[in-house]
Amino acid sequence: MEKILVGLKRVVDYNVRVRVKSDGSDVETDGVKMSINPFDEIALEEALRIKERGEASEVIVISVGTVDAQQQLRTGLAMGADRAILVESNSPVDPLGLARTFKSIIDRDDIDLVILGKQAIDDDNSQTAQMLSAIWGRPQATFASKFDVAGNKATVTREVDAGLEVIEIDLPAVVSTDLRMNEPRYVKLPDIMKARKKPLELIAISDLGIDQGPEIKSLMFEPPLERERGVMVDDVAGLVAALKEKGLA
Amino acid sequence: MSKVLVIAEHDGAILNPSTAKTVACAASIDGASVDVAVFAATAGPIASEAAKLASIARVVTYERSENEYALAAIIAPQIVAVAGEYTHIFGPSTTFGKDLMPRVAALLGVNQISDIMSVESSHTFKRPVYAGSAIATVEAPMDAILVATVRIASYSAVTDNNSALIESGDPSVADIPTHTRFIEVKSGATDRPDLQTAVKVVSGGRALASAENFDIIYRLADKLGAGVGASRAAVDAGYVPNEMQVGQTGKIIAPDLYMAIGISGAIQHLTGIKDAGTIVAINKDEEAPIFEVADIGLVADLFTAIPELTEALD
Numbered sequence: 401m402e403k404i405l406v407g408l409k410r411v412v413d414y415n416v417r418v419r420v421k422s423d424g425s426d427v428e429t430d431g432v433k434m435s436i437n438p439f440d441e442i443a444l445e446e447a448l449r450i451k452e453r454g455e456a457s458e459v460i461v462i463s464v465g466t467v468d469a470q471q472q473l474r475t476g477l478a479m480g481a482d483r484a485i486l487v488e489s490n491s492p493v494d495p496l497g498l499a500r501t502f503k504s505i506i507d508r509d510d511i512d513l514v515i516l517g518k519q520a521i522d523d524d525n526s527q528t529a530q531m532l533s534a535i536w537g538r539p540q541a542t543f544a545s546k547f548d549v550a551g552n553k554a555t556v557t558r559e560v561d562a563g564l565e566v567i568e569i570d571l572p573a574v575v576s577t578d579l580r581m582n583e584p585r586y587v588k589l590p591d592i593m594k595a596r597k598k599p600l601e602l603i604a605i606s607d608l609g610i611d612q613g614p615e616i617k618s619l620m621f622e623p624p625l626e627r628e629r630g631v632m633v634d635d636v637a638g639l640v641a642a643l644k645e646k647g648l649a
Numbered sequence: 650m651s652k653v654l655v656i657a658e659h660d661g662a663i664l665n666p667s668t669a670k671t672v673a674c675a676a677s678i679d680g681a682s683v684d685v686a687v688f689a690a691t692a693g694p695i696a697s698e699a700a701k702l703a704s705i706a707r708v709v710t711y712e713r714s715e716n717e718y719a720l721a722a723i724i725a726p727q728i729v730a731v732a733g734e735y736t737h738i739f740g741p742s743t744t745f746g747k748d749l750m751p752r753v754a755a756l757l758g759v760n761q762i763s764d765i766m767s768v769e770s771s772h773t774f775k776r777p778v779y780a781g782s783a784i785a786t787v788e789a790p791m792d793a794i795l796v797a798t799v800r801i802a803s804y805s806a807v808t809d810n811n812s813a814l815i816e817s818g819d820p821s822v823a824d825i826p827t828h829t830r831f832i833e834v835k836s837g838a839t840d841r842p843d844l845q846t847a848v849k850v851v852s853g854g855r856a857l858a859s860a861e862n863f864d865i866i867y868r869l870a871d872k873l874g875a876g877v878g879a880s881r882a883a884v885d886a887g888y889v890p891n892e893m894q895v896g897q898t899g900k901i902i903a904p905d906l907y908m909a910i911g912i913s914g915a916i917q918h919l920t921g922i923k924d925a926g927t928i929v930a931i932n933k934d935e936e937a938p939i940f941e942v943a944d945i946g947l948v949a950d951l952f953t954a955i956p957e958l959t960e961a962l963d
Contacts (some may be wrong), residue, residue: 410834417916418782427783427900481759486957494760495751523778524897525763530721531755539829542748545891558826559891560744561845561900562660563836567720570828579881579893579898616760620786624777627923630944637955642945646927648849648906649873649962 401549401571403458404447405505407498409437409478410469411522419556420621427503427621431460436472439517441479442577445584446547447515455549458482460509464493464501470600477595478587484598489605499614504608506536511572518543518576529576539569580645651681653737657699657708657729658745658800662690664698666742667844669806674799675739675767676704676807684709685733688724692716701809710811711816712917719745725752731755732794736771742798742901743845744922754796757936761796763786763921776800780897782918799947801845802903802924837890839877841867844893849906850925852895855882856911856933856951863888865955866910872962878902880912896921911951914939931955 412418413433421428436444447459461476462485463469465466473484487501502514519526526542541547545564546557549571558565559578633639643649653675658665668685675683685699687709692710701710703850709731715723728749738753740746742764756759757899758907766784767775772795773788789795844850849874853866863883870877878895879888897917903924912918919942922928930943933950940946947954 412779427779452954458914493705496755496760497905499755504874518900521780521897524780525761527751527754527761527763530748530751531761534721534752536754537826539826540748540752542721543744558744560834561836561892563890565834566832568830568832573828578891580885591951605657612682614759614790616762616790617788618785619773619788621778621783622786624923625786627928627942627944628946629941630928630946632940632946632948634947635946636954636961637951639931639945639947639958640961 401456403460403507403509403511404450404456404513404515405460405502405511406444406447406459406476406481407502407516407528408440408444408461408463408472409517409520410434410463410465410472411437411520414438414521419611420623424539424620424622434468434471435630436475437517437520439519439521439577439579441584442581443515443517443578444476444481445582446481446577449582450549451643456513460485462487462502462505464489464498465607466490473600474595475587476592477598477600479562479576479585482598484600485603493605494612494616495525495527495531497610498528499535500610500612501605502532503535504610514574516574516576518578525619529574533574536574539573540576541567541569541573543578544575545580545640548576605637611648650679651736652734653678653681653683653739654731654735655683655685656738656740656746656749657685657687658719658741658743659687659689659695662694664695664808665741665743665745666960667743667746667801668699669702669809670801670804671741672702672705672797673741673804673807674765674768675737678737678771682706685805686711686728687717688727690714690863690954693942695715696815700815701811702813703807703809703811705811705813708815709818710815711818714819715825719749720829721749721752721831722826724844725753725756726825727820727822728753729756731818733793737795737797740798742800742847746798748916750796750798757794757796759796762789762795763798765797766800766803774928777920780917781923782916800901802901803962836892841870842874842876844876844878844895844902845902848905849873849875849903850878851908851910852878852912853874853883853888853910854880854912855886857888860888865952869959872959876904890952909943910940910955913937914942
């Protein structure tokens, strides 16, 4: 296998407690810390390990978004990716448009394997990998926790509701990563310096001629209904009494 | 008028309870007619179960040997082949539906709505984003087929007093791919109630500190007749297998009773339990965020409190 493409999405950092704007138009992202979607970091780590085992020769990171996403791509380059592509779009791109964008890069750059995070922690859609494999006409191995390449095939362990499912797929394919696939490496300072010299290509999404498909509009955002704070009991006897009162024990 | 196709989830023999909840969502669209599709190698017993679901018009079975295992790449093109009859295609937001439905949507050239938690109109829905920190109202265009997954914790199963028509559909699709092959499912099979449908659930967190210590959770669960779950931290630490994880990236559940033991209550965990009837939290740290959502809280050392509680419940 030659080339692995990895998607990196710029999202509100995992540790930020997100709030809805008072006018309900969106969530508050001004001045909030932004990071690489954690599942995408796992995807990149997996790609780098495949390359380090000599099973691939190039790892390419791609992001679709505003110029600010260059920051996350630079982090990806510092982790060890060989080059980066930013497909610039100032308006949000739905998963179908994203999948079609990735597909056009797959065709242009002859990609053999795509690894994406299983979901982005902002919109929680969990769709792009499945959509990309559909329009590519290739296998999808979603929610993967283990990925072993053997020639033009791979064996993948998937985290499913029933436990761990093992499937065999032909390559090329699309893999989406679950949490326990690996632990991403930390970026070292010299790598950040080196990453500045690695190529980062900018493409306007309009230049790719992508039909983004019928749009799903977000009409409004609201905070979730909060659960009311309950009672504290002093001891186990108090807990048993409270459970019995509710008919739960 | 809306005509909804619900894709049944099953394990080859038994209908998964997620199907009855997905039907409940579909039936809450005003004036909708709902069909259930069963893609299986042998659909008989599964279709009979599905035909009992209230609010559905008919069950259509699509039998072929390739459907023995629920592989998205194999089932998706068969759904696409029959999609023309419908305005909506729904699946459950389980790993089965999350794997399958976006593939269906992309083949149909439309975007997909994930995790419907309420139906506002035939093309407007509410869904959680940012691990449930915000609820978005989204609208899909009227002039395209609508593909979606349903957040099953938001719905109660429809009753099973129906006897809908069972028809066999034409499963002939020219090119079923062979590039994806099922090998096996490994699961820590258990006699305990299934986590996703259990009426009571007891979950343990990182504070359990080892796989062996999880025994006290199992003992309490068995006393209560409860299913057992875990926080992501406990799964990551290897105390319990992945299928027990509750939260944003694990299972979203809505039991009548949820007991969070030694779980601090990160937002990513809370999003998996916010629809529970009663939440009980037992934690040594009185500042733990889990107490902000708990109906009943107890600040205590779990290693003394849980055996004592198990003993006291008779």
